[in-house]
Amino acid sequence: MTEKFFTIGKLSSKTGCKPETIRYYEQVGLLFEPTRSESGYRLYDYDGLKRLNFILHSRELGFSQNSIRELLHLVDKGEYTCEQVEAMVQGQLKEIRLKISQLKVLESALSDMAQKCEKGKTPDCPIVDLLFKVD
Amino acid sequence: MTEKFFTIGKLSSKTGCKPETIRYYEQVGLLFEPTRSESGYRLYDYDGLKRLNFILHSRELGFSQNSIRELLHLVDKGEYTCEQVEAMVQGQLKEIRLKISQLKVLESALSDMAQKCEKGKTPDCPIVDLLFKVD
DNA sequence: CCTAAACCTTATAGTAACTATAGAGTCAAG
DNA sequence: CTTGACTCTATAGTTACTATAAGGTTTAGG
Numbered sequence: 001m002t003e004k005f006f007t008i009g010k011l012s013s014k015t016g017c018k019p020e021t022i023r024y025y026e027q028v029g030l031l032f033e034p035t036r037s038e039s040g041y042r043l044y045d046y047d048g049l050k051r052l053n054f055i056l057h058s059r060e061l062g063f064s065q066n067s068i069r070e071l072l073h074l075v076d077k078g079e080y081t082c083e084q085v086e087a088m089v090q091g092q093l094k095e096i097r098l099k100i101s102q103l104k105v106l107e108s109a110l111s112d113m114a115q116k117c118e119k120g121k122t123p124d125c126p127i128v129d130l131l132f133k134v135d
Numbered sequence: 136m137t138e139k140f141f142t143i144g145k146l147s148s149k150t151g152c153k154p155e156t157i158r159y160y161e162q163v164g165l166l167f168e169p170t171r172s173e174s175g176y177r178l179y180d181y182d183g184l185k186r187l188n189f190i191l192h193s194r195e196l197g198f199s200q201n202s203i204r205e206l207l208h209l210v211d212k213g214e215y216t217c218e219q220v221e222a223m224v225q226g227q228l229k230e231i232r233l234k235i236s237q238l239k240v241l242e243s244a245l246s247d248m249a250q251k252c253e254k255g256k257t258p259d260c261p262i263v264d265l266l267f268k269v270d
Numbered sequence: 271c272c273t274a275a276a277c278c279t280t281a282t283a284g285t286a287a288c289t290a291t292a293g294a295g296t297c298a299a300g
Numbered sequence: 301c302t303t304g305a306c307t308c309t310a311t312a313g314t315t316a317c318t319a320t321a322a323g324g325t326t327t328a329g330g
Contacts, residue, residue: 009277024317039325041278046269054266061248062241065316075263082260086252089262093245096238103235106197110228113196117221125217127224128210131189134181144306159288174296176307200287278325289314296307
């Protein structure tokens with residue numbers, strides 16, 4: 001038999017999200033202020049758990065805090081459409097793909113540099129020369 | 136005929152790096168303190184320009200500040216070997232490749248989600264359901 | 271019943287790598 | 301000689317947390 005309310009530590013162990021981070025999400029307005037016990041402890045219910053999971057899942061997908069806020073805002077209004085949510089996912093997908101392509105450029109630049117190296121024991125290094133290059 | 140010394144603004148336009156950033160690199164110890172004019176203006180020479188370029192090029196390759204510091208440290212000691220530098224490049228390459236593979240995981244998760252969407256006009260969205268999911 | 275561990279509270283500062291701002295001094299051109 | 305462009309320092313803001321200090325509460329053991 002599960003209690004209706006649980007403390008921040010329980011919410012933390014249920015989600016794997018540290019108490020400080022939970023308090024932080026409340027502070028920045030992603031989580032609603034939960035009810036409090038007489039002594040001032042935060043008390044969460046299943047809705048609070050669901051909302052934190054929403055945040056954590058979105059975070060795992062690489063959404064920024066602002067995007068998560070937007071997503072939650074859609075959901076909170078209650079009148080979001082599947083279309084709107086999909087647009088956010090597509091936007092995020094675009095950003096991820098952009099980052100991947102940027103990193104691939106770095107990857108090939110770095111591997112080109114590594115190829116240039118003759119692994120010599122002397123301070124005569126084509127990589128260092130490249131890094132110092134003016135213009 | 137180019138003057139030997141130039142101000143931070145000149146260094147900025149020669150490199151595309153903003154004056155504030157240049158001062159910042161000095162503050163965190165990546166750039167040496169340059170000589171100063173009588174009135175206290177920073178005066179850079181060709182060595183300063185080369186060093187800033189080294190930092191900027193390393194940055195473009197995705198090296199963290201700490202890695203750049205390490206690279207510069209190697210170079211400053213004067214007795215670095217090509218091997219050591221290549222090891223840093225390989226380490227960076229490894230990190231970049233790790234990031235790429237992590238992002239690819241996100242990419243496929245997001246594109247799977249997008250596929251699930253039926254672009255309906257109703258607040259009945261499989262993506263939102265997934266995000267709220269507990270466990 | 272008491273105490274000590276394990277929890278909870280707030281407020282504040284630190285992290286990376288800058289960017290922006292305020293308030294003041296300096297230099298070159300018209 | 302004054303105006304505008306430049307420079308200076310010091311400080312605060314950014315993202316998304318994490319860590320710390322200094323204290324109150326709850327619970328389990330002896």
